[in-house]
Amino acid sequence: MASTWRSSQSSPTTGLDTPIEPDSPSITNSPNDCDGTKSLTDSVYEFPKENGRTYHGFRAGTYNFPNDPNEADRLDFQYEILKFCFQDKNYFAPLTSPRNILDIGTGTGQWAIEMGDEFPNAEVQATDLSPIQPDTVPENVQFFIDDAAEEDWAVPAAHFDFVHTRVMLGCFEDFREIINRAYYYTKPGGYMESQEIMSTLYCDDGTMSKDYPFLKWNKDLDEAAMRAGRPMRIGNKLKRWYEQAGFVDVQEKVFKLPVNPWPRDKHLKQLGKMQEANWLAGLAAISLGLFHRVFGWTKTEIEVRSCAVGNVGKC
Numbered sequence: 001m002a003s004t005w006r007s008s009q010s011s012p013t014t015g016l017d018t019p020i021e022p023d024s025p026s027i028t029n030s031p032n033d034c035d036g037t038k039s040l041t042d043s044v045y046e047f048p049k050e051n052g053r054t055y056h057g058f059r060a061g062t063y064n065f066p067n068d069p070n071e072a073d074r075l076d077f078q079y080e081i082l083k084f085c086f087q088d089k090n091y092f093a094p095l096t097s098p099r100n101i102l103d104i105g106t107g108t109g110q111w112a113i114e115m116g117d118e119f120p121n122a123e124v125q126a127t128d129l130s131p132i133q134p135d136t137v138p139e140n141v142q143f144f145i146d147d148a149a150e151e152d153w154a155v156p157a158a159h160f161d162f163v164h165t166r167v168m169l170g171c172f173e174d175f176r177e178i179i180n181r182a183y184y185y186t187k188p189g190g191y192m193e194s195q196e197i198m199s200t201l202y203c204d205d206g207t208m209s210k211d212y213p214f215l216k217w218n219k220d221l222d223e224a225a226m227r228a229g230r231p232m233r234i235g236n237k238l239k240r241w242y243e244q245a246g247f248v249d250v251q252e253k254v255f256k257l258p259v260n261p262w263p264r265d266k267h268l269k270q271l272g273k274m275q276e277a278n279w280l281a282g283l284a285a286i287s288l289g290l291f292h293r294v295f296g297w298t299k300t301e302i303e304v305r306s307c308a309v310g311n312v313g314k315c
């Protein structure tokens with residue numbers, strides 16, 4: 001897996017063994033600047049701007065959602081929502097004392113940080129395309145800029161006790177490849193766990209009309225993601241894909257995630273309230289890149305469509 005890391009050096013061949021170091025002025029002044037070429041390290045820190053949002057520079061264009069502070073805040077909030085949904089759990093695998101943990105597509109790194117705290121004897125490695133993780137983290141947590149779609153994860157086979165992915169819908173051409181690779185890099189007796197949001201909208205009491213704006217937005221998003229070759233609907237296929245990869249005793253847990261506070265149940269109502277705020281904060285972030293790149297819609301057009309979704313309604 002080609003990787004880069006936060007330091008003044010630049011190497012396209014370093015991998016998970018090389019931690020990202022804190023930002024410093026020397027990073028952007030790569031020796032390569034003078035001959036007009038850009039180092040891999042530079043590309044990591046150059047965030048292309050599009051429609052007022054920034055996107056990852058490393059492997060630019062492969063991930064269709066922003067990486068700016070607004071989106072980072074939303075990811076942190078989404079992390080709280082999922083913790084609330086999972087009754088404060090970060091994982092469901094029966095872990096005892098894992099030594100090597102990998103979080104693929106760590107985002108702002110909250111999961112990795114909490115795992116580092118919970119398992120002080122473990123090494124937690126966490127990868128992403130964007131360097132948007134905090135600098136101050138537990139000593140046993142390391143962030144790497146890395147493309148999980150690359151074949152070589154730069155660690156020995158059977159290295160990890162636990163491989164984790166969360167909310168990676170729309171990220172990969174074929175998530176099966178990630179699972180297959182994770183199988184190769186997981187120790188016999190180790191675990192992999194994926195926590196996915198199923199993007200399809202469901203309605204428990206049949207009151208969702210066909211012209212419900214959120215439904216329309218959701219279908220557009222699904223189509224754009226399919227056309228971009230980055231499918232969103234992976235959650236319902238994970239169990240089968242895990243089994244096909246060779247994992248055994250595969251458990252699937254399904255949680256309801258209401259999109260607004262309509263449920264009577266107090267826990268679900270609170271969850272829906274949080275998720276409604278998450279959707280409303282994320283509509284533009286989630287749709288801008290895909291709708292613009294795939295359908296060619298302008299920012300204004302996309303904002304008008306997103307406004308129509310503003311009232312998420314009951315479903």
Ligand SMILES: C[S@@+](CC[C@H](N)C(=O)[O-])C[C@H]1O[C@@H](n2cnc3c(N)ncnc32)[C@H](O)[C@@H]1O
Pocket residue numbers: 056062063075076078079104105106107108127128129130146147148149165166167168171172
């Ligand atoms: C929706 S965010 C989820 C982040 C985190 N897992 C969470 O639950 O908050 C998806 C993350 O995956 C990262 N990502 C997308 N494609 C990737 C790839 N090929 N390799 C590594 N990370 C990737 C993105 O940069 C983004 O931070």
